[in-house]
Amino acid sequence: MKINRRNFLIVGGFGALGAGMLSATKSFGRKVQAGQGMPAPKWALAVDLQKCWAGQQAGCHDCLNACNKAHNIPQMNEAKDEIKWIWLAPFEKVLPGQQHDFLPEGIKEKPVVTLCNHCDNPPCVRVCPTKATFKSAEGVVTMDYHRCIGCRYCMAACPYGARSFNFRDPRPFISEREMTYPTREKGVVEKCNFCAERLEEGLRPSCVEACSYGALIFGDLSDPQSEVREILRQRYSLQRKPQLGTDPKVYYLI
Amino acid sequence: MLDKALKGSPKYWGWIIILLAIAGVGFGCYLWQLNQGLTVTGMSRDVSWALYIAQLTFFVGIAASAVTVVLPYYLHDVKSFGRITIFGEFLAVAAVIMCMLFVIVDLGKPARLFNIIFHPTPNSILFWDMVVLSGYLLLNLVIGWNVLEAERNALKLPGWVKTLIYISIPWAISIHTVTAFLYAGLPGRDYWLTALMGARFLASAFASGPALLILLCFVVKRVSNFDPGEEALGKLSVIITYALAISLFFVGLEFFTAFYSQVPGHMEGLTYLFWGLEGQGNLVPFMWLFVILAVAGFILLINPRTRRQESTLKIACGAVFIAMLLEKGLGLVVTGFIPNPLDTVVEYAPTAPEMAITVGIWAIGFLIITVLYKMAIGVKEEIDF
Numbered sequence: 001m002k003i004n005r006r007n008f009l010i011v012g013g014f015g016a017l018g019a020g021m022l023s024a025t026k027s028f029g030r031k032v033q034a035g036q037g038m039p040a041p042k043w044a045l046a047v048d049l050q051k052c053w054a055g056q057q058a059g060c061h062d063c064l065n066a067c068n069k070a071h072n073i074p075q076m077n078e079a080k081d082e083i084k085w086i087w088l089a090p091f092e093k094v095l096p097g098q099q100h101d102f103l104p105e106g107i108k109e110k111p112v113v114t115l116c117n118h119c120d121n122p123p124c125v126r127v128c129p130t131k132a133t134f135k136s137a138e139g140v141v142t143m144d145y146h147r148c149i150g151c152r153y154c155m156a157a158c159p160y161g162a163r164s165f166n167f168r169d170p171r172p173f174i175s176e177r178e179m180t181y182p183t184r185e186k187g188v189v190e191k192c193n194f195c196a197e198r199l200e201e202g203l204r205p206s207c208v209e210a211c212s213y214g215a216l217i218f219g220d221l222s223d224p225q226s227e228v229r230e231i232l233r234q235r236y237s238l239q240r241k242p243q244l245g246t247d248p249k250v251y252y253l254i
Numbered sequence: 255m256l257d258k259a260l261k262g263s264p265k266y267w268g269w270i271i272i273l274l275a276i277a278g279v280g281f282g283c284y285l286w287q288l289n290q291g292l293t294v295t296g297m298s299r300d301v302s303w304a305l306y307i308a309q310l311t312f313f314v315g316i317a318a319s320a321v322t323v324v325l326p327y328y329l330h331d332v333k334s335f336g337r338i339t340i341f342g343e344f345l346a347v348a349a350v351i352m353c354m355l356f357v358i359v360d361l362g363k364p365a366r367l368f369n370i371i372f373h374p375t376p377n378s379i380l381f382w383d384m385v386v387l388s389g390y391l392l393l394n395l396v397i398g399w400n401v402l403e404a405e406r407n408a409l410k411l412p413g414w415v416k417t418l419i420y421i422s423i424p425w426a427i428s429i430h431t432v433t434a435f436l437y438a439g440l441p442g443r444d445y446w447l448t449a450l451m452g453a454r455f456l457a458s459a460f461a462s463g464p465a466l467l468i469l470l471c472f473v474v475k476r477v478s479n480f481d482p483g484e485e486a487l488g489k490l491s492v493i494i495t496y497a498l499a500i501s502l503f504f505v506g507l508e509f510f511t512a513f514y515s516q517v518p519g520h521m522e523g524l525t526y527l528f529w530g531l532e533g534q535g536n537l538v539p540f541m542w543l544f545v546i547l548a549v550a551g552f553i554l555l556i557n558p559r560t561r562r563q564e565s566t567l568k569i570a571c572g573a574v575f576i577a578m579l580l581e582k583g584l585g586l587v588v589t590g591f592i593p594n595p596l597d598t599v600v601e602y603a604p605t606a607p608e609m610a611i612t613v614g615i616w617a618i619g620f621l622i623i624t625v626l627y628k629m630a631i632g633v634k635e636e637i638d639f
Binding site: 020078079080081082083084089092093094096114123126127128129130131132147148149150151152153155156157158159160161164165166167168169185186187188189241244245246 | 290291292293295296297298299300302303357360361362363364366367369370371372373375377378379380381384436440441442443590591594595596597598
């Protein structure tokens, strides 16, 4: 081939294209490594609504406050900017499609603890274009705030409205900064992470720790003797929107 | 050939300056948005995609519609389209660039855009959207440029360009199908979870895109010596007619499934759009305007006399374009979020900065069309002499 500018550009162009493809081929070639030794736990949460409602009668919001404090959740001025990881919503809104007109009096409006379900088949993980949201080996659906590009596809994909976006810089809206967990920047999505940072140290999530009514039962689904397996055996439980195939790991005991 | 776009009348430069001014205002608002965050828009925790993504969705359709002139000309030898394929391809270039701009202004962290390339995720439709849109832009730029060059130098089109053209045909279909897949595969959004989404996108694209192309061709006829030709525009208008008919048929299909099944999840989206839900319905007037314009456009187009007459054709094309812009560029995206996953209606309305940024991107799109069309007209006028 003659060495002239035209040929140089052609060969250089294809070379650059090939180099660019390298990163793409890497992702196809990677395999998930199985863990060595002990099988990874599969974390799940059971919410005992009877106990929770008893606590709420006494004005208890301990789980909400614990999470908000531990994770530097900002309290925004405008509803449209709000960030919430765990909050209370009416029973008929949290578990729609499982309602009828002749349920016990008042139950439809009763506040129910709502959070990310850490689904086994999470649509949010499926859609994330950068793997900024991903499922850990322990079944926790968690976020890498540094990789998130803020496209909000995960928010569209989540059937439970569990995710919040930082429409603005959250720092001015954090009353008391907790130094053990990072604050986030404007432009990234966030949500409950089952306190993955605490799970790493063998601690239970902040909300579970804070609940003094025993309404939040957390544990390992792969351990048949765990607290959460025990309670799921004893009591009938509901998942949110089970027909969607997401297989949530948050179970509501009515 | 770009030098052809640098020589123009005062009116031409006046138009360019107006567009630059509008784009400048939009850009200023974007800087404000970068500084403050997306809180300057009307988007919320519940309606997390709105005007920007809706406009992206609409203009992907416009971009895909270039195939309505390319396919008949290159695959079926419809000679009359030969005069306007270049305008279709350059419209596609402008539309795809608008799409990419709408994505960038919607991102929370635009500086991290290349994370999609550094960490490719084949299971994410957004990854494929980026791939097909970038590919389509490259294809149309290379094809358009080479077709124009060949025409200018009275040379036969090189074989490799022809290959790229053949590739661009299914690729055009793919860009719109992939964009439809963004919506049609989400389990939690009942309004979007329909297999018909991809088909609806294509039908409305093939109605709105050629409608815009016809209007642009009339502008070309007016500002230059180049006449796209009555036959080409006539055939395009027939394509619009059928695509519009199919589009409206598809809307009817959605209505039937929703209201005959009486399943609340299916009914809520359409109820919100056309009648309001739980007392809230700020999109209702726009949706009825869509109905009126679409029906009016259809009546004007289905009647051969009004379809062939220039004045009524222009009205029909304008009506169809605006109707589809309302339905896809406004109604579709926002309604996917209403009611929200907790069964509550939270409405959305765009803010002034958001609209200014949107109009700014429109101005950039028109700027690209202006420059590329000027170049194409320049070449065509040169060879016609």
